[in-house]
Amino acid sequence: MQETSDNPMAHISKRWESIYDVLCRGDSIFDQMTNLFTLCAAIGHLNGEEKQPENKKGIFRWTNLNSEIGVSILTAIAWDARDRELAILTDKRRIMDIACDFAEGGMQYLYDNFFEDHMQDGQLLRPEKLDVEFNLAQIVEGLRQKQSMF
């Protein structure tokens, strides 16, 4: 499918591919990659970490996003990141580009704070052994409290 402004593609760095794969595969933690991507974008935005994916890999398109959580949050991120300019609200292509940069920063944060210690040969060890659920939940809770401090 060709890249269109109506249905842009979400990209991540190739180096995060295995993490997305393990956390979103089968009956793993996230039902869809969109949910992990949105979480990463929210984390990246909250921390002000915006960086372009390297060695890009497309993982889903705009229409795969959950219309309530995914679309709303990524739109809000783009709006805030570009001086709260309302014109961006309908520009899916720009929203997605901005989201990709923040998702990259968010995943880097998760990697530095958690995943890095649990990688082997470039692969994330099995989630069952890791208690990923509660480690991630703890990180999310910390960030939730951090945002309410500002």
Place this chain on the structure above:
Amino acid sequence: MILHNIELVDFRQFKGRQAIDCATGSPHNVSVIYGENGRGKTGIFRALMFCLYGDRSLSQDELSGEQKKEGLSLINEVTLKENIGSQVEAQVAISFSHQRKNFRIVRRVDGLMKTDGTIIQNPGGRVELQQTDENGNTQPVETDLEKITGQIQEILNSRLRDYFLFDGERIERLTRNTRERREEVRRGIRALLDLDALELANAGLKSLISQIEKEIGHKSTGELQRVYTHIDALNTKIDDLENAQELGTQELKRLEHKIYEISEMVSENEDTAAKERKRQELIKNSQDLKVEKDALKKEMVGYLNKSAQLVASQLIEQLREELEFRRHKGELPPSIRKEFVEKLLEQERCICGTSLGHDHQQERECLQEFLVKHYTPGLGSESLDLLLSLNRLSSANEGLANQFNRLLVKNKKLRDEIADLESKIKLLSDELKEGGTSVDDLIQERSRLEDDKRTLEREMDRQADEIARAQDDREDWLKRTNVLEKQQSQVDSLVARRDLTKETLAELKAIYDRFANEAKERLAEKSTEIFTRLADEGTQKDIKKISIDESYMLDVLNWTGQRRLGEISAGQRQIVSLSFIMALIQVAGNLEVALFMDTPFGRLSGVHRDHLLDTIPKMASQWILLATDTEFTEVEANALRQTNAWGKIYELVKEGEGITQIVEREVHQFTPKRKSIF
């Protein structure tokens, strides 16, 4: 299958000829076999499995070398000693009825004891089956092993039999969220539906695909051939790993049982019994907490999928306020469509008919100003949808944060409790190791087995990882083949055949899944119905239904549909498992089958025991209880008497080393050794 009589001759610890007449038919369909630990309750089960299926050992026996091939020594050792150098025969005969026909099956095994004490047991055995039809016509005795095996399988499928004899205290394992337990539930459903034929077809198609792929590989050249060779190697690797996993699962089961057996033996030693009982209690508590923690994890997964909104809650609020402000100003959505005003300007005519040409420059400017003032880029009808979504997210945020917090607090509490229990278990284990008692060897052996089990579990996890990676790898390579295959016309017809087979396989899998899902739904519904009869009032208030999820995990849901397995007690989980087994019997068309239960009441509260005693006799065709003196007390005996279903009671009495006598007692006069569990 309804059991009428079990007759044992010099079988295991039952010396000479001994028999058990089972209570059959309504209303007296309950038999109790009462005995302390080590009196031979497992021996009776062993006799049943030997006679019906020719099993010379049970899955839980740890056998090695020659024993593995030949099985356990089944002949009574006292009788062998009395007849050193001569052949001795052990025999089990079972009379049973099935679908209005009567059967008597007899299986024998012989052997001798040499002067040096070695026992030689004949590897072969003789079996005979006689059938009498409903009119009383008796058919000739059948002695063909193959025919007898086939007939018994038809009556009670050997894979279903594990559901009808079980240890009551350990049956709650069905509710544990482990690979083995999910596999066990899956096996029950598969055997119930007799899905083997579909699985065979499935395997056949897979093998056909593999053959065609090999052929394509041979006929292809260069890159495609290299890709196929690689995929073929990955297929072999995945098959090998999956086989290793299967073997590992069986080995784990054996180790678990052996550890359990040794623990039982350790408990019998007075010096260490108290510590060991404490240790076992702590291990059970720790396992229960781990199950609870697993259920908590599953619940957290649901919230993690929405967790982005927690991290972005302030942002959601800010954009929501901005859009609400715009809506308040009438910009969202604008009362007049932008396209309409633009069209008026383009046609140079106002809605009132006034021309907007050069003569009416003022009106034209008015409309242009209106456009600039009232239409903000980015705000349109879709922004209203965005606002609605933001409003919903905003009102859901507080609830989500509370749930998140609740689970985190609970998880921390559980983690601390588990750590505390584990340190206590370690302390007790160390004390038991240093005790200098006669059970030291057993304890050391158990530690070794526990180490083996942990090593095996780690190895199986590693294999599972490797399987997942190889499958992903194969997926990537398959994608490459799709591209390369299109470039090679000579393999087109083979590819077409392969694709067709793959489609058939996918269809077959869909049919299989549909059947399995329907069965799961029926079973969940029936399990819930039975659960409401077995559970006490408090439990029923907490639990709305039993569910069987896509990974064959048994779970319970509360009134709001939340998973609550982690929050119910071990006794309640036992009730959930029993409800599932009774549902299996009923969904299979009210299977006429004897239900054997070893230690049926160990973990159950008084009300649950009463419900079980009242309900099971009405639901099962026949109920045979193998109960210890500590759980079958006067309270249970009186409750069972009141059902009017209790027909037989036998006591297993130890008469000497290696000899247990089966003694029949009067149901109306029998007084258990203990008054109550307290």
